[in-house]
Amino acid sequence: MIDREQLGELRGALRLGDGATLVALVRDGRLLAEAGALQMIGDGLVAALADQVDGAAELAADCAARLRARGWTGDDELADQLEGRSTRELRPVPIDLEQLIMVFEDSEGGRLDLQTGEAWPEYTFDYATTGMETTEEEEEEEDEDRWLYIDSGSHDGYLDMQEFIRTRVDGRLAERLEEAIRGRGAFRRFRDVLADHDRIHEFHVFSDEHLRGRARAWLADAGIAVAPRRPRPAP
Numbered sequence: 112m113i114d115r116e117q118l119g120e121l122r123g124a125l126r127l128g129d130g131a132t133l134v135a136l137v138r139d140g141r142l143l144a145e146a147g148a149l150q151m152i153g154d155g156l157v158a159a160l161a162d163q164v165d166g167a168a169e170l171a172a173d174c175a176a177r178l179r180a181r182g183w184t185g186d187d188e189l190a191d192q193l194e195g196r197s198t199r200e201l202r203p204v205p206i207d208l209e210q211l212i213m214v215f216e217d218s219e220g221g222r223l224d225l226q227t228g229e230a231w232p233e234y235t236f237d238y239a240t241t242g243m244e245t246t247e248e249e250e251e252e253e254d255e256d257r258w259l260y261i262d263s264g265s266h267d268g269y270l271d272m273q274e275f276i277r278t279r280v281d282g283r284l285a286e287r288l289e290e291a292i293r294g295r296g297a298f299r300r301f302r303d304v305l306a307d308h309d310r311i312h313e314f315h316v317f318s319d320e321h322l323r324g325r326a327r328a329w330l331a332d333a334g335i336a337v338a339p340r341r342p343r344p345a346p
Contacts, residue, residue, distance in 0.1 A: 112313055129155075130158040137170055140173070143174055185326070219232060221260075259333055269297065274321075275314055279313065
């Protein structure tokens with residue numbers, strides 16, 4: 112399984128839009144073979160393909176095949192992107208997926224800025240919070256051209272816990288986790304049990320993959336493809 116150090120290096124390469132570094136991290140094939148972070152690796156390979164990094168095309172083909180074989184939500188959409196094909200026209204937007212996921216999980220939802228790719232919780236648009244006020248005409252024009260509304264928090268996180276129990280654990284640990292997710296406070300108890308068995312990192316990687324895939328599928332349904340993000344130039 113991908114360890115914390117490797118995960119940090121992957122996140123760093125993604126944050127910087129550094130396709131060359133990501134290719135170097137996955138070139139030996141071990142991280143792809145483990146299939147634990149295919150969504151994150153695939154995002155980095157999209158950037159590497161755009162930069163025409165040596166070796167990116169072969170790794171992208173391998174990643175796409177593994178995504179299709181796994182078949183989680185959002186895997187086919189990313190595989191299409193890696194293979195340069197799609198059955199529909201998608202608008203490329205440099206989405207910050209980690210930021211989008213946080214807003215997805217917010218109980219109030221939010222909005223995705225289609226110009227910058229940044230996601231914002233709904234409370235940031237509250238006049239009392241921002242001190243900004245617009246007319247109805249300005250809001251309608253701005254909303255149509257710029258914002259994609261994000262529904263309030265999803266309950267898919269609970270399904271991720273159930274899927275983790277079903278596919279990743281067995282024996283007494285599975286029984287303890289089944290007990291933990293019953294009733295109020297299920298998320299906290301579930302994580303406490305995993306922490307007792309040093310499995311919390313494994314679940315975080317598992318959950319992050321599902322979250323990324325669901326976000327990608329949601330964007331595709333809205334006609335949007337995740338484009339590589341580039342670091343902003345220093346002022």
